Amino acid sequence: MRLLIKEIANHEGETVNIKGRIFNIRNLGNISFLIIRDYSGVIQVIASKDSGVNPGDIVSISGLIKKDERAKGGYELKAENIDIITKNKETLPFDLEKEDINLNLNTLLDYRTISLRHPKIQSIFRLYDVLLGAYNKAMREEGFIEIKTPKILGSASEGGANFFQVDYFDKKAVLAQSPQFYKQIMVGVFDRVFEVGPVFRAEPHFTTRHVNEYISLDAEMGYIDNFYDVIKTLNRVIKKMFSEMNINDVPEEIPCIKLSEIKKIIKERYGYDIPEDTDIDPKGEDLAGKYAKEEFNSDFIFLTHYPMDYRPFYTMSEGEEAMGFDLLYKGLEIATGGQRINEYDQLIESMKKKNVEINGMEFYINAFKHAIPPHGGWGMGSERIIKQILGLDSIKEAVLFPRDVKRIVP
RNA sequence: GGACCCGUAGCGAAAUUGGUCAUCGCGCCUCCCUGUCACGGAGGAGACUGCCGGUUCGAGUCCGGUCGGGUCCGCCA
Numbered sequence: 001m002r003l004l005i006k007e008i009a010n011h012e013g014e015t016v017n018i019k020g021r022i023f024n025i026r027n028l029g030n031i032s033f034l035i036i037r038d039y040s041g042v043i044q045v046i047a048s049k050d051s052g053v054n055p056g057d058i059v060s061i062s063g064l065i066k067k068d069e070r071a072k073g074g075y076e077l078k079a080e081n082i083d084i085i086t087k088n089k090e091t092l093p094f095d096l097e098k099e100d101i102n103l104n105l106n107t108l109l110d111y112r113t114i115s116l117r118h119p120k121i122q123s124i125f126r127l128y129d130v131l132l133g134a135y136n137k138a139m140r141e142e143g144f145i146e147i148k149t150p151k152i153l154g155s156a157s158e159g160g161a162n163f164f165q166v167d168y169f170d171k172k173a174v175l176a177q178s179p180q181f182y183k184q185i186m187v188g189v190f191d192r193v194f195e196v197g198p199v200f201r202a203e204p205h206f207t208t209r210h211v212n213e214y215i216s217l218d219a220e221m222g223y224i225d226n227f228y229d230v231i232k233t234l235n236r237v238i239k240k241m242f243s244e245m246n247i248n249d250v251p252e253e254i255p256c257i258k259l260s261e262i263k264k265i266i267k268e269r270y271g272y273d274i275p276e277d278t279d280i281d282p283k284g285e286d287l288a289g290k291y292a293k294e295e296f297n298s299d300f301i302f303l304t305h306y307p308m309d310y311r312p313f314y315t316m317s318e319g320e321e322a323m324g325f326d327l328l329y330k331g332l333e334i335a336t337g338g339q340r341i342n343e344y345d346q347l348i349e350s351m352k353k354k355n356v357e358i359n360g361m362e363f364y365i366n367a368f369k370h371a372i373p374p375h376g377g378w379g380m381g382s383e384r385i386i387k388q389i390l391g392l393d394s395i396k397e398a399v400l401f402p403r404d405v406k407r408i409v410p
Numbered sequence: 411g412g413a414c415c416c417g418u419a420g421c422g423a424a425a426u427u428g429g430u431c432a433u434c435g436c437g438c439c440u441c442c443c444u445g446u447c448a449c450g451g452a453g454g455a456g457a458c459u460g461c462c463g464g465u466u467c468g469a470g471u472c473c474g475g476u477c478g479g480g481u482c483c484g485c486c487a
Contacts (some may be wrong), residue, residue, distance in 0.1 A: 024445065024447085024448090026446050026449055026450095027443090027449090028442060028443060028444060028446055028449070029442075029443040029445090029452085030443085030444050031443095031444040031445065031446080032444095032446095033445080033446055033447070033449085036445080044446085044447070045446090048443095049444095057439095068445090070445055070446080070447090071445085071447080072447060091420075092420085092437080092439075093420050093421060093437090093449090094420075094421045094422085094436085094437075095421080095436060095437060097438075097448080098448060099448065101421095102421085102422060102436095102479090103421070104421090104422080104478090104479090105480075106478090106479055106480080107421070107422090111421095111439095173436080178487095183413095199487080201486075201487085202487095203484095203485060203486070204411070204476095205485065205486075206481075206482080206483095206485095206486080207481080207482075207483085207485095207486095208481080208482095208487070209486085209487080210485085210487085211487095215486065216487070217487095256460070279485090281484090282482085282483080325485095328481060332487090333486075333487065334487065335487070336486085336487065348470075379487065380487070381486090381487030382487090383487085384487060385487095390458080395487095406478090408477075
């Protein structure tokens with residue numbers, strides 16, 4: 001029976017069987033050290049020099065567990081029998097047992113099926129696993145129910161971001177660039193809903209923070225008084241999420257500042273001038289993050305009251321100001337949200353103002369004809385959070401098989 | 411879409427102002443070593459310097475084109 005490597009310390013003196021992959025071999029004449037990993041851990045195996053195995057092989061090893069100070073972790077396995085379950089047919093293109101894998105991004109991604117085996121690369125996705133579980137848990141605690149909405153759409157949603165077109169039998173369809181319409185509709189059903197799912201953006205960007213398919217952490221909640229109810233909820237959710245990832249310095253109240261204000265502060269404090277009629281740019285976001293850290297000792301900051309020019313038609317506004325926010329984490333936008341229009345007439349008016357085609361959107365509009373409560377929500381980029389937590393050079397390192405302008409394989 | 415940058419063994423890098431057999435580390439192959447843990451030691455193989463053309467006595471290095479890749483901006487999560 002297979003014993004997991006992490007259990008080895010509990011079975012000293014027993015003869016056991018482990019199964020895993022050989023990551024390294026250190027050959028010292030008559031004695032040979034094999035470094036074996038399974039999903040639970042790593043162990044050093046003592047083998048004879050003629051065991052016939054190579055790095056990369058998948059093996060089944062039976063032997064005696066010995067306590068030994070000379071071994072890392074204090075235990076080692078003295079091999080009595082080594083079976084090669086699956087032979088590595090070709091030398092690996094790079095070494096997986098080195099502390100750092102040290103590859104160019106392109107190599108890292110071209111050989112993704114192999115580079116993902118490296119412990120440090122794996123750890124990115126083990127953290128991501130914790131993040132996804134924590135978001136789910138935190139949202140349920142807040143009374144949200146999880147939904148999954150379609151990703152093949154018969155009509156385009158928001159303006160701005162472009163859609164990937166796909167053939168759908170005898171029709172044209174697009175890939176969802178947001179669950180926006182469906183989650184709003186579902187507020188009329190469940191009051192509070194959340195979704196974790198892929199979104200597709202057909203924008204040809206070449207940056208370290210964009211990919212064309214990413215996993216969005218979405219939420220939408222009914223019966224809010226204003227968008228600050230959304231902010232408070234998101235604040236709590238993030239605090240819970242991050243504590244599951246052992247990050248405990250998320251403020252009870254993340255600082256909140258108007259866009260126009262932060263632009264003034266950035267100019268006065270850091271001498272960086274952003275023209276009044278433009279959106280905050282990446283450099284400005286970075287400085288806003290710096291300000292939040294210096295002034296409030298916070299890695300997070302909410303920027304609010306963007307001009308309606310930068311916001312989609314469903315956004316609730318007062319005058320020219322959008323009743324919404326962006327959330328920056330370490331100077332990078334990780335979430336956008338706010339209050340939505342929930343009155344039918346107001347929605348139609350906003351669509352006309354923004355030149356949004358009503359044709360094909362009836363399913364959405366009609367839900368409002370039959371009353372949806374005041375509501376708001378957010379969309380949050382899961383991979384961006386990972387990138388920022390770990391300080392990764394590129395968001396692509398936080399995606400198993402990233403899709404960008406140049407890459408759809410592997 | 412705009413601006414800028416980079417292509418040198420399987421991988422990561424080096425090559426004064428253009429100048430002898432293109433260098434180093436990892437990995438690979440052979441040999442030595444019973445306690446290594448990035449094991450060590452000796453030897454070896456592996457590159458028409460992305461491709462095409464040009465300038466020059468001479469090009470990895472300069473110029474043009476081409477293919478591949480990256481960064482920043484725009485836009486966004």
